[in-house]
Amino acid sequence: MKVISRIQKRLEIISTAVWRFWFPTTAFAMTTIFALITIEGEGKQEEIVASVVAGLLGICMQLFIERLQIKQLSQKAVIYFMGLMASFGYYFYLQANTLNNYPTEVRTAILFLILLAAVVWIPSIKQSFVAFSKSLFLFIKAHFTALLSALVLMLGIYAVIGTYSFLISGINNRIYEWIAAIVWCGFFPLYFLSLLPVFPIKEEKENENYQKAVHMPKFFEVLLSYIIIPVILAYTMILILYIVKNITGSFWEDELLEPLLNGYIIAGWSTLYLIETISNKMVQFFQKYFPILLLIVTLFQTTATIFTIQRFGITDGRYFISLLLLFSFISSVLYIFKSMKIRITPLLLLALTIISILPGIGAVPVGNFSQSQQLDNVLVENNMLENNQIHPSESISNQDKEKIVKSVQYLRKTEYLNNISYLPNSSLYANEFSEVFGFKPYRYDKNNDVEQPSRQFFVEMTNDSTQEFNVEKADIMVPLQISDGTFIPDNKDQLAMTYNKEKYHLDWDETVDANTVLHLSDEADQTLINFDLTFLRKLKKLTEDWNSETLPAKELIFETENKNVKLTLAITSLRVEENTPIEGEFYLFITFKS
Template identity: 35%
Template sequence: MNFYKRSATRLVSFSQAVFRYPLSTLCFFILVLLTILSIHSDNTIYYSETLTMLIGGIAAFTGQSIYERFFRNSRLIRLGIYIVVIIFTSLYYWLFLKNYTDINTVIYIRSSALISALTVAYIWVPSIKSKLSFSTSFTTAFKAFFTSMLFSIVLEVGMIAILGAFSFLIYNVDYKVFIDLSVVIFGFFAPLYYLSYIPLYPINENVLTEKDKQAITTPKTLEALVSYIIIPLLAAYTLILTLYIITNLSGQFWNDNLLEPLLVSYIIIGFIIFYLSERIDNKSTFIFRKYFPEILLVISLFQTIASLLKINQFGLTHGRYYVIMFGVFAIISSIIYSFLQNKEVYVPALFISLSIISIIPPIDAITVGLNAQINFVEDVLRKNNMLVDNTIIKNEDISLTDREKIANSIEYLYNTDGVNRIDWLPNNFDIYYEDFENTFGFNNYDYKFLSESDNPDFESYTANYAEVRLNENETFSVDTEKTAQFVYVSINNMGYESIPEQNLPFDFNDNAFVLQVLSDDQTFTVNVLNDQNEEMINFDLQFLLNDTFEYVPKVQQMSDEDLTFTKENDRGTVKIILESLVTYADGTYSGKMYVFVSLNN
């Protein structure tokens, strides 16, 4: 009976959430509809429109929290807030989303920052000038999120099991229906079920309902999890970070990019645990709350300085922009918790402010990152005399450090649509094909084969491969007057792409012959066989895989004379001209070559 009563109560709460958040309900419904239309459409995918509805739904329930906190019972103001939300969402779509057909890096970064700001604002608003603390509101939202996700996952598994059994036993169901079901559950049910767990703030603490008491109470399981598992784990993690910083202050720490994502995750997780622990009264949480701000201040200060120094080495990107922003947030927040009263009010406001700053042009993360990288790569190009009168001059002899800087910057600009802002790049520039090497004169992956070294140019480093090619800037000719057969052959002994044996028949003086190319793990030869399958010429090319070419981390462009090899006997001649060849230390190889066969009468 209690089960049915609780189920009925949750169903009533869900329906109340629909009426409490009508604009959010509408946005999530349209989001689900657009997603299902995209799933069942062969040509039209509503990426931007779906994201707009997601942002609109979150903005709408954030607006609802403002109404409930400051303007409750004023329907006119509630309508005004909804109109503002609609205008805001529409402007965001027209300014930032309308011209994109998919979710790229630019949209993902900007929209993620906006969603984060709106979500924190939704949690923070009820605690403004209220007896309700931010940590209470945060804990309530935290519980609601994971409860709604758990219910949604259970519902998803159950519905898929039922639908799967029906499809298997009775009537075959299109697989897209299963996807539709997931979209409805996680796109409509989950967010509204989450909202149904949020009490109507502000709460009069003297007349709490049982539902409200349950909503704001920290469960014993969560208390134990935070106090005796998560805080000790975070303390151990903090100790490792601190020891790493202390032991590497003399060098590696200032050049190590690995700590940047670790710092961001540490700040986020640290503050989540900090707010969850504020409503838990025991020795473990007390010690954590007392020392966490000071420790965070030290770690954030060192890492922010290191990130600022890395700008000179690799330039500023949106990723480093956010690392520095989170570092500034952590430093200021630590100071606030150490010296100010009513500290909870300021920290969420600081996070929201920095998040909004990071998406408003021209000081947003994307714009700042693009402009910084364009200036950075132009400086490197000019230093190497590769950018003259706004024209790129190829240079394959620049240092590997500068190659890495150019390749990283161009790849960043390509992935963030920044190449469209550069007039010295060719039209329709594509970094993943030959455009990069044709433009700059060197391969954009060479530097990635390098290991760490104290020498910034890695001059003493030996790669585990050799790659040679015919010089594309030189022409060559071959006398084919006595040639009986000419073929262009691809060779490869690497995994499933291997071509172990190729037999190419040809005729000469009314006699049948076979040009045989063997390229497996043990053999690399070119043979000429007669019609009796007797070997007339055997050219063993195994020497090309050993010490013929130097193992260096770059493409070696060579003349046709250096890449021409000949085998001659009394029956004829086989001449090989390598167009390209890559050999690896493990014995694998691939390439392309011209084969000329001359036979004696």
């Protein structure tokens, strides 16, 4: 009876949440419907993403209405209408810019981050730093509670259906996808919303439900105090030791810290927010010294990032790390000096994040402008650009070659190459790049002009392994031979093919940074799928001695897929040498899903 009573109580809470959060509930219901349609092969990812954005925006609107105690129906209607228009506006933006477009991916990811940050921050508007700390913990707690509940529910249903299928009657395997869509797009957000209490208008008026929701169990206190804090401190000391060890040399040039700092700064400040209500010696030690250590790391990395920008210009990645370093610097100073303005730090992060997606001054537009300017400058300095025409040259320095390659790489990634008037209307992969600039985008050491000793490995498939290929559902089998960054025997980095009277082509994209990607595109040059093959260089350890090994098929077959197509790559032989294009023979199996 207690179990039934608890279920009834939870259903009542969920029912209340549906009425309280009616806008996001409707949006997530639409997400579920769109996901089910997509599973049947008739929907698009754009509808799913747009409805999730509408759901998050709806949560923000409801929390904003509650926080400011907006009572008038007309004012609520205006807020919801604005949210609805914003949701439709974003949907039309996605229709005009496919999700496979890199700038769209970046803006969408940042938009999700903005909405999630706003959801946490809105309940603490005009309140203390402690109020934000409680809000952050409440949302994290609700998220993982809903996550675990959804996972258990899905696995339980899977077990029941699997048993029925095994013992009684076979069923359509697609039902597992339907269940996953219903659980994660419908149940998960709804259960999450049911865990959100009504937030107090003032901290001294916290009700019992809110206090229960923000209460931190002993487990979380121990986790934060004696596991997460020591790990962050140890990580910080490693960063500082690295800076001290390399301060007179490679630290200012190698850019190793930049990709590590995004997660580090966010994790560090999230921990500072979460421990605000905990009182023990470990927490007090962390609160006293971590902001100082973080400030030291921030100052050194800011200087290094400025040097990197001077050498290679701004990219969206450096733009984001620069904003994070600015946030870290300001927040650390406020925290160290115990300023009451510390409560604005979440708003500061939110504001900087919004700036990063604005037209003209956002991460991608600034990155495109900077890299196109760098390309112009290097070409002009080396007398390679005259009267809007490029004159190929192989005699320029390796440093300038590296700048050209990195700029072209970035502008290709952001699909901005066609906006540069003196470049051909193409993606400038290996052979085209060589024809335009006069040198290949690899085969030189990026730090100096001295050729380095090469390391390599070679693997091949056992002769009797081809029988292990399972290609029953493949639509096309393409034998590939790659050498010097091109398809053999045509010596081109593009390979054309036809299926069901439709034309497609493969592009082999191998860059100076040893990144290797295989692109499948249609006749309109729209990318259907990208297969990141960079991992091929790490299949075996590179050695200066000849390292040859024969492997079974199961270790040399790799797959990737999306809603459009599935690619299966079987390696029959592969030779990898550092600073040199991959050479190998493969079978590529293409399966179209439409």
